Amino acid sequence: MSAALASSRTNGSEVVKELAFFAVIALLMSVMLLGVETVDRPTGLELAVRWDLVLIAIGSTVIGRLGLIFRRESISRLWQAVLITVTAVAVFEMFVRFRELDDRWVSPVVLDMAFGSVVSTILAIAFVVIVFATAYFTMKVQGAVEVDQSKKLSAKIQLTYRSNTKKIGLIGIVFFFIFPLLFGDDRSAIDLATLVMIYIMLGWGLNIVVGLAGLLDLGYVAFYAVGAYSYALLSQNFDLSFWLCLPLAGIFAASFGIILGFPVLRLRGDYLAIVTLGFGEIIRVVLINWYDFTGGPDGISSIERPSFFGLADFSRRVPEGAVSFGDLFGLDYSSMHRLIFLYYLILVLALVTNFVTLRLRKLPIGRAWEALREDEIACRSLGINPTNTKLSAFAIGAMFGGFAGAFFATRQGFISPESFTFLESAVILAIVVLGGMGSQIGVVLAAIVMIGFPEMFRELAEYRMLIFGAGIVAIMLWRPRGLLSFRDPTILLNMSQKEKVAGEIK
Amino acid sequence: MDWAYFLQQLINGLTLGAIYGLIAIGYTMVYGIIGMINFAHGEIYMIGAFHSLITFLICQAAGISGILPLTLLLMLFVSMVLTSIYGWGVERVAYRPLRGSFRLAALISAIGMSIFLQNFVQISQGARVKPMQPLVEGGITLMESANFDVQLSYMQIVIIVLTFVLMVVFSLLIAKTSLGRAQRACEQDRTMAGLLGVNVDRTISTTFVMGAALASVAGMMVTLYYGVIDFYIGFLAGVKAFTAAVLGGIGSLPGAMLGGLLIGLIEAFWSGYLTIEYKDVATFGILVLVLIFRPWGLLGKPEVEKV
Numbered sequence: 005m006s007a008a009l010a011s012s013r014t015n016g017s018e019v020v021k022e023l024a025f026f027a028v029i030a031l032l033m034s035v036m037l038l039g040v041e042t043v044d045r046p047t048g049l050e051l052a053v054r055w056d057l058v059l060i061a062i063g064s065t066v067i068g069r070l071g072l073i074f075r076r077e078s079i080s081r082l083w084q085a086v087l088i089t090v091t092a093v094a095v096f097e098m099f100v101r102f103r104e105l106d107d108r109w110v111s112p113v114v115l116d117m118a119f120g121s122v123v124s125t126i127l128a129i130a131f132v133v134i135v136f137a138t139a140y141f142t143m144k145v146q147g148a149v150e151v152d153q154s155k156k157l158s159a160k161i162q163l164t165y166r167s168n169t170k171k172i173g174l175i176g177i178v179f180f181f182i183f184p185l186l187f188g189d190d191r192s193a194i195d196l197a198t199l200v201m202i203y204i205m206l207g208w209g210l211n212i213v214v215g216l217a218g219l220l221d222l223g224y225v226a227f228y229a230v231g232a233y234s235y236a237l238l239s240q241n242f243d244l245s246f247w248l249c250l251p252l253a254g255i256f257a258a259s260f261g262i263i264l265g266f267p268v269l270r271l272r273g274d275y276l277a278i279v280t281l282g283f284g285e286i287i288r289v290v291l292i293n294w295y296d297f298t299g300g301p302d303g304i305s306s307i308e309r310p311s312f313f314g315l316a317d318f319s320r321r322v323p324e325g326a327v328s329f330g331d332l333f334g335l336d337y338s339s340m341h342r343l344i345f346l347y348y349l350i351l352v353l354a355l356v357t358n359f360v361t362l363r364l365r366k367l368p369i370g371r372a373w374e375a376l377r378e379d380e381i382a383c384r385s386l387g388i389n390p391t392n393t394k395l396s397a398f399a400i401g402a403m404f405g406g407f408a409g410a411f412f413a414t415r416q417g418f419i420s421p422e423s424f425t426f427l428e429s430a431v432i433l434a435i436v437v438l439g440g441m442g443s444q445i446g447v448v449l450a451a452i453v454m455i456g457f458p459e460m461f462r463e464l465a466e467y468r469m470l471i472f473g474a475g476i477v478a479i480m481l482w483r484p485r486g487l488l489s490f491r492d493p494t495i496l497l498n499m500s501q502k503e504k505v506a507g508e509i510k
Numbered sequence: 511m512d513w514a515y516f517l518q519q520l521i522n523g524l525t526l527g528a529i530y531g532l533i534a535i536g537y538t539m540v541y542g543i544i545g546m547i548n549f550a551h552g553e554i555y556m557i558g559a560f561h562s563l564i565t566f567l568i569c570q571a572a573g574i575s576g577i578l579p580l581t582l583l584l585m586l587f588v589s590m591v592l593t594s595i596y597g598w599g600v601e602r603v604a605y606r607p608l609r610g611s612f613r614l615a616a617l618i619s620a621i622g623m624s625i626f627l628q629n630f631v632q633i634s635q636g637a638r639v640k641p642m643q644p645l646v647e648g649g650i651t652l653m654e655s656a657n658f659d660v661q662l663s664y665m666q667i668v669i670i671v672l673t674f675v676l677m678v679v680f681s682l683l684i685a686k687t688s689l690g691r692a693q694r695a696c697e698q699d700r701t702m703a704g705l706l707g708v709n710v711d712r713t714i715s716t717t718f719v720m721g722a723a724l725a726s727v728a729g730m731m732v733t734l735y736y737g738v739i740d741f742y743i744g745f746l747a748g749v750k751a752f753t754a755a756v757l758g759g760i761g762s763l764p765g766a767m768l769g770g771l772l773i774g775l776i777e778a779f780w781s782g783y784l785t786i787e788y789k790d791v792a793t794f795g796i797l798v799l800v801l802i803f804r805p806w807g808l809l810g811k812p813e814v815e816k817v
Contacts, residue, residue: 480608
């Protein structure tokens with residue numbers, strides 16, 4: 005190791021200094037929040053000390069930093085991978101120990117895992133191997149010549165994606181359509197797919213506002229809430245059916261979008277963000293406190309489920325005078341029918357959103373959105389009314405949010421203000437930005453990554469959101485422009501330039 | 511009109527406003543210098559509150575909690591130092607690599623950081639509300655009327671005085687020292703400041719550290735004033751403090767303090783005279799009104815849009 009360091013540009017003592025600095029930082033950051041736990045006792049709060057966690061935190065910081073130094077200096081790839089792996093194991097150890105006060109020094113959890121049983125040994129080895137392999141193959145090679153941009157794998161993927169957008173989209177649609185045929189019996193798979201689809205639809209709706217028109221909306225969940233509550237209240241108070249309420253929910257949400265948007269859309273980006281955030285919170289506070297109308301924090305329960313286009317009912321015991329879905333098609337009753345129907349319903353709704361967006365982009369209004377996103381002053385000088393243009397984007401985005409809300413209400417059968425917190429807005433916005441603003445397929449990809457994966461790892465329970473937050477930061481650092489960065493104008497003067505532009509993108 | 515009641519709400523509002531103002535300064539300084547909303551700042555404030563609580567518990571365990579001034583000073587000092595490091599770390603990890611990238615990237619990264627810190631504290635310290643016994647008790651009765659005594663508690667005096675002192679110190683820091691000059695230079699033109707020998711990275715880091723230090727003081731005050739904290743207090747306080755910063759004119763230090771005081775007063779009077787449930791609605795309503803009629807805030811300068 006010392007030989008490796010000697011050949012590098014940084015000398016040893018500087019490295020030691022840097023490591024010591026980060027060790028102190030890690031110590032100071034972890035000494036209280038990790039090292040001391042406040043425990044509730046009948047007599048008040050008491051302290052429990054966890055020095056092992058502090059030590060692990062310092063250790064993993066130092067080793068991780070050393071790995072970064074190796075990377076910076078392009079020292080041995082093997083060493084980089086080893087250090088990264090050790091860091092990962094240490095962080096894992098920390099996670100496992102977090103809540104259990106475990107003061108054994110000799111046998112850390114990782115060792116337990118490795119020598120506990122056959123399954124855990126395999127798991128432990130697999131974990132180490134995966135981390136090591138990932139680290140090894142993504143690291144910079146010592147002395148390697150910088151690869152030509154266009155020959156890089158990511159650039160290739162990007163180019164393939166760009167020249168085959170339609171094909172990829174079609175394959176995706178076909179896959180989502182046959183999904184229930186593949187996993188028709190798996191209740192949790194259908195539920196998860198439906199959930200992901202809701203977020204895809206919300207992402208596509210918000211994409212109109214953020215991706216196309218370039219307006220930063222942090223309160224999109226407000227329109228989702230308006231849609232959900234419109235359906236729930238209309239159906240409970242006036243006994244209207246889902247199919248009638250769906251367009252109404254969209255109209256209500258769009259009107260809210262216009263009412264909110266009219267005064268605030270003249271504002272610049274960040275102000276708009278904070279006002280929309282405020283509006284989202286206002287809606288939630290009103291929903292909580294207007295008890296007579298919305299049911300307050302209790303929410304609204306037993307919301308009517310949708311029927312099969314008014315023709316048949318999905319319940320086991322069909323109400324008087326109605327036909328059951330099974331009878332209509334000569335099938336036996338199965339609780340899966342409704343779930344699969346709901347899945348197809350949200351799939352169609354989402355595809356409608358996508359289709360409308362794609363068509364709107366080709367209309368003058370869509371062109372105006374994109375132009376406004378690129379340069380507002382230029383647009384004004386060309387006679388585009390920025391307020392009206394923004395307002396239309398806001399209203400249309402809100403409308404799709406409203407549709408999704410109505411669907412959410414009918415799927416859950418129960419809604420409460422709990423479902424419409426700021427976190428939801430943040431998640432939807434993160435999906436749009438991580439997908440690469442303006443990219444429709446990117447939204448699908450990001451929704452699967454952000455919603456699908458965390459849902460699959462429900463067992464991680466409390467760590468889920470922690471990893472979620474860290475994941476957002478990591479993806480942003482890795483690809484600041486989103487997974488599929490795609491921001492060139494929809495139309496170019498000479499369409500053959502598109503290939504060229506695509507080739508130039510990093 | 512019941513003047514006693516009015517006076518009491520005024521006192522409560524000023525106390526609350528001082529706390530919001532301290533958090534708002536962090537937003538306004540960061541926005542002024544790199545033009546981004548530091549979404550994780552509310553979480554920094556929450557971490558500050560936890561640091562002060564834990565410091566107090568350690569003092570208690572060490573048996574020096576009886577010496578009140580020493581305990582308070584220790585809480586203040588430890589919480590400021592440790593929380594500043596979090597401010598520094600957040601900037602270093604989540605924002606610095608994204609500087610120069612497009613604006614939304616940094617904002618999303620900040621939101622991710624905020625979620626991460628919130629859950630980090632939730633896991634490491636538990637999700638339950640942490641109670642804290644009152645340290646500074648008692649107060650002065652300012653006015654006695656038939657049905658109502660106006661109380662000015664010692665804690666409120668501490669909060670207002672401490673905020674005032676910190677404000678003076680920070681204003682001097684910005685106005686007189688070379689650090690403050692570097693900061694103002696970066697605010698105007700980062701590239702030019704860099705060319706003239708200002709260490710831009712270090713200046714931005716210092717800004718985050720200062721903001722975090724002030725937020726941690728606010729966190730300590732809340733811990734002492736309300737006596738309960740949990741991992742979730744950062745979000746709403748953060749949003750309100752940002753509202754305060756915008757209200758006062760973002761980028762302006764006195765503006766942030768003024769905005770904080772106004773938000774605190776609005777909240778106190780709204781809960782005192784109208785409904786307590788809708789106090790957040792009132793805050794945001796005011797924000798919308800201000801932005802419509804005076805988007806550059808009360809003390810800010812209108813920004814000229816350049817092509």
